[in-house]
Amino acid sequence: MTNLAFQPNWASAPGRTIRTILKSKEIPVQAFGKSVGLAEGEANKLLRGKKSIDLDLAIRISAFVGSTPDFWIERDRRFQANLQAQNDRQLSLEEWLSTFPVSKMQQMGWIPKFRSNSDAPSELLDFFGVTSVAEWRESYCARLEKTRFRTSQVYQNSVAVTTAWLRRGELLAESVQCERWNKSGFRSSLMHLKSLSREPDPKLFLPKLQAECAKHGVAVVVQRCPTGCAASGATVHLETNRALLMLSARFLSDDHFWFSFFHEAGHLVLHGGESFVEAEGAASPEREEEANSFAQEMLLSPKGEAALAAVPLKKFSIARLAKGCNVSMGIIVGQLQNRNRISLSSRLNGFKIRYASTDFNPENVLDE
Numbered sequence: 232m233t234n235l236a237f238q239p240n241w242a243s244a245p246g247r248t249i250r251t252i253l254k255s256k257e258i259p260v261q262a263f264g265k266s267v268g269l270a271e272g273e274a275n276k277l278l279r280g281k282k283s284i285d286l287d288l289a290i291r292i293s294a295f296v297g298s299t300p301d302f303w304i305e306r307d308r309r310f311q312a313n314l315q316a317q318n319d320r321q322l323s324l325e326e327w328l329s330t331f332p333v334s335k336m337q338q339m340g341w342i343p344k345f346r347s348n349s350d351a352p353s354e355l356l357d358f359f360g361v362t363s364v365a366e367w368r369e370s371y372c373a374r375l376e377k378t379r380f381r382t383s384q385v386y387q388n389s390v391a392v393t394t395a396w397l398r399r400g401e402l403l404a405e406s407v408q409c410e411r412w413n414k415s416g417f418r419s420s421l422m423h424l425k426s427l428s429r430e431p432d433p434k435l436f437l438p439k440l441q442a443e444c445a446k447h448g449v450a451v452v453v454q455r456c457p458t459g460c461a462a463s464g465a466t467v468h469l470e471t472n473r474a475l476l477m478l479s480a481r482f483l484s485d486d487h488f489w490f491s492f493f494h495e496a497g498h499l500v501l502h503g504g505e506s507f508v509e510a511e512g513a514a515s516p517e518r519e520e521e522a523n524s525f526a527q528e529m530l531l532s533p534k535g536e537a538a539l540a541a542v543p544l545k546k547f548s549i550a551r552l553a554k555g556c557n558v559s560m561g562i563i564v565g566q567l568q569n570r571n572r573i574s575l576s577s578r579l580n581g582f583k584i585r586y587a588s589t590d591f592n593p594e595n596v597l598d599e
Contacts, residue, residue: 244280245306267291324352330391335457392459400477404450412448428559433590453591464491485584486565497525
C-alpha cells in the first residue's frame with residue numbers, strides 16, 4: 232500500500248484513522264483483519280480502540296495501511312495516555328462532586344434534576360460557570376480570600392458548600408436592579424432601615440429592605456444554607472460596582488437576623504473593597520470588632536450603651552428602650568444576652584420574633 236500523509240488527532244483511537252482509510256478504499260474489515268493477522272472480532276476491537284498496538288502488529292498495519300511502525304506505536308501510546316488522563320479527570324470530577332450536597336441543592340432549586348448520573352458533574356460546573364475543577368479552585372476557592380464571613384463558632388465550614396452558597400448569592404444578585412455603590416447613601420439609610428425590625432413578617436419587611444439598599448448599590452440576598460455551610464452572612468464587592476450583602480437567617484430570630492445585617496453593613500461601610508477572610512480562625516479580629524461595634528451602635532442609637540446597661544430587666548422597661556431605639560424588643564433582649572445581663576433561658580427570651588425558614592425561601596424547607 233502507498234504511504235499516506237496523516238494529520239493525527241491524538242485524542243482519538245488509532246483504529247478511527249484506520250477505519251477512515253478502509254472506508255475510503257472500500258476495504259472490508261474482514262480483509263483488513265486477514266491482512267494484518269487478526270480475526271474479525273480482534274480487528275473490530277482494534278478499530279474501536281479496545282485493542283493496543285504492539286511492535287509486531289504495528290509492522291503489519293504499516294505494511295497494509297501505510298506510515299511507519301513507529302508512527303502506529305506512538306499513535307497508540309498517546310491515545311492510551313489520553314484515555315487514562317480522561318479517566319483520571321472523570322475520577323477527579325466524581326470526587327469533587329461528592330463534596331457537594333447535590334440532592335439538597337436540587338431540592339433548593341439551585342441546580343436542575345439530572346437526566347442521568349453522568350450529567351451531574353457538567354451541571355455543577357455550569358452552576359459555577361466554569362469548565363473544570365481546576366478553574367473552580369482558581370475562581371471560587373480564591374474567592375473565599377476576598378469574602379468576609381460571619382460564622383457560628385460551633386460549626387465548621389465546608390469549602391465546597393460555602394462556595395456553592397456564595398455562588399447562589401451571586402446568581403440571585405444578578406436579578407436585583409441596583410444603582411452603583413454609594414457608601415454615604417447606604418450609611419445614611421441604615422438608621423431608617425432598622426425600624427423594619429419591628430415588622431414581624433419577613434415577607435413584608437424584606438422587600439422594603441432590599442429595595443432601599445438597592446438604591447445605594449447593595450443587593451441584599453437571603454438564602455438559607457445547606458448542611459456544611461455555617462455562614463451567617465457575607466459581603467462581596469461585585470465587578471459591576473455593586474455590592475452583595477448575603478444573609479442566611481441561620482438562627483431564625485430577629486436579634487440574630489438584624490445584627491447580622493448591620494454587621495455586614497458595617498463591613499461595607501468601614502472596610503470598602505478590602506479582601507480578607509472572615510471565617511473561623513482566619514478573620515481579622517480587629518475588623519470583626521469594628522463591624523460588631525458598628526452594628527451595636529446602629530441598633531442602640533440614639534439611646535446608646537449606657538441605656539442598655541441601666542435598663543431594668545422588666546418587660547415594659549425593655550419595650551420602652553426598644554421603642555426609643557426604634558428596633559424590635561427582641562433585638563434589645565439579644566443585646567442584653569450578649570452582655571450576660573440575662574440568660575438564654577430567661578423568660579424574656581420569649582419576646583424575640585421567631586421566623587420560619589419558608590419566610591425567606593418558600594420553595595425549600597431545610598433541616599434545622
